[in-house]
Amino acid sequence: xxxxxxxxxxxxxxxxxxxxxxxxxxxxxxxxxxxxxxxxxxxxxxxxxxxxxxxxxxxxxxxxxxxxxxxxxxxxxxxxxxxxxxxxxxxxxxxxxxxxxxxxxxxxxxxxxxxxxxxxxxxxxxxxxxxxxxxxxxxxxxxxxxxxxxxxxxxxxxxxxxxxxxxxxxxxxxxxxxxxxxxxxxxxxxxxxxxxxxxxxxxxxxxxxxxxxxxxxxxxxxxxxxxxxxxxxxxxxxxxxxxxxxxxxxxxxxxxxxxxxxxxxxxxxxxxxxxxxxxxxxx
Numbered sequence: 001x002x003x004x005x006x007x008x009x010x011x012x013x014x015x016x017x018x019x020x021x022x023x024x025x026x027x028x029x030x031x032x033x034x035x036x037x038x039x040x041x042x043x044x045x046x047x048x049x050x051x052x053x054x055x056x057x058x059x060x061x062x063x064x065x066x067x068x069x070x071x072x073x074x075x076x077x078x079x080x081x082x083x084x085x086x087x088x089x090x091x092x093x094x095x096x097x098x099x100x101x102x103x104x105x106x107x108x109x110x111x112x113x114x115x116x117x118x119x120x121x122x123x124x125x126x127x128x129x130x131x132x133x134x135x136x137x138x139x140x141x142x143x144x145x146x147x148x149x150x151x152x153x154x155x156x157x158x159x160x161x162x163x164x165x166x167x168x169x170x171x172x173x174x175x176x177x178x179x180x181x182x183x184x185x186x187x188x189x190x191x192x193x194x195x196x197x198x199x200x201x202x203x204x205x206x207x208x209x210x211x212x213x214x215x216x217x218x219x220x221x222x223x224x225x226x227x228x229x230x231x232x233x234x235x236x237x238x239x240x241x242x243x244x245x246x247x248x249x250x251x252x253x254x255x256x257x258x259x260x261x262x263x264x265x266x267x268x269x270x271x272x273x274x275x276x277x278x279x280x281x282x283x
Contacts, residue, residue: 006085009036009062012072013055013274016045026277037279046273049188052129052149053141054274060135060142068132069149074171076130083163084132091137091158094150095130098166106182113186120200121193123154127162134158148185151192205248212241 010030014022025039040058042051052069059067068084070076080095087093117125129149133141137158146152153160190197215238222228 092160148188
């Protein structure tokens, strides 16, 4: 960044770390006049997605035209930043990860998750948190919230594009994105598209009810008109259709209630939960 002419305001969000991260950050300084450095210390641990949200809330108070979101594990290649800056005409620019180093089984599981996500939402999710968003998107985020940042960006009606960069080697520690993490990751992304998921359950309910009435009509025809024996499995199938339909409408009703609860939360004012630790400022 020091080699570029643009001014950068680096904001690091410390999610209530228990090691010496805060001490190391406080002792660090950029030796460049075009880079300003702030640290946000969260009052309590909130997790990665909420930490990103808090950082973007702070970014909304800065005179910046764009914000670049990066994870801290080193896997997001900083070399992508110059390429991101070339796409400032877009509101959302995501960085699609190219070469991956996970096991074949994990990559298959991730591919299956992306397939299910596309079937439900009609959209392809092939990027993580690494992205650049314009000030208008930052403003929009500051008045709403998200549980899954990439899925939230996919929902936005904005001018967007993507670039591709390979994943870098992790700096330290073990990744939390195991099979359990991937499952939670999938659940959170589906929450962002809760309306689409509800619509799927409603469509499935309608299809099952139609199939049930068709099978019921056939049973009545066989019993009272054609006077033929009714197969046992056919009656069982009809009952199963009713049970599945009840399950689908149950999921639909619960989903509507949960979405209503989320909507009520989104209409409330979101609070900042960070303490600003001011760093070097050349302005």
